[in-house]
Amino acid sequence: MTSTFVIDGVPGRLSTVATSNGELGHVDLRAGTHGSTLAGLTEALSTAITTALRAGAPPAKFVEAFRRTRYVPAGTTGDPDVPYATSLGDYLAQRLHHNHSDGAERP
Template identity: 50%
Template sequence: MKIAESAVIRAVPRMRAGYTMEVRLGAETATLTAGALPDGRLGEVALRSGKHGSTLAGLTDAFSTAVTVALGHGAPLGVIAEELRGARFAPSGHTDDHEIATTSSVVDYVARRLTADFPLD
């Protein structure tokens, strides 16, 4: 694999549009924060779930970092979401989001929520 020598990192501005929302997935609650670039595309993701110090909390934090870094290096949201959609693991099941009533995992939910809310590159 060849890495671009002059990669341009897309950084989100200090003040940015976005949202923070809570969603129930099965028995768990997750908090999703999404920040936009000036052109409206997704620029950053922060996902919090589980108790501080738990495996779930650590994995959702690492997941958020990986997605944000990928976006910053120009990975299209559509490509990222396609790889994440359909992932199956707990917590899963019914949500309290009327647009996404059921999900196969928190990762599946985030991919579907973000592609519904932000333009695809």
């Protein structure tokens, strides 16, 4: 599942892949210009989350950890399911919750 967004002028893409049993198994968050610090950090974050998921960490832990974090870029996203984010981490948390929750209330 892939979503695109623009937060405060910074374009990005979030792709998630479910395992054969339907659980979240891979996260790929891309933002910023190739080679930039932001691009490198989002790639590293994606790798860390994917590694943790494969080790059995539940997606809800990432939603709890990143929801409502505040740093730039922040603002409207252009994503109708997640219209506003207080950071890239907040966008990631909201999108993971939207795509991979069991219908629980939004945190």
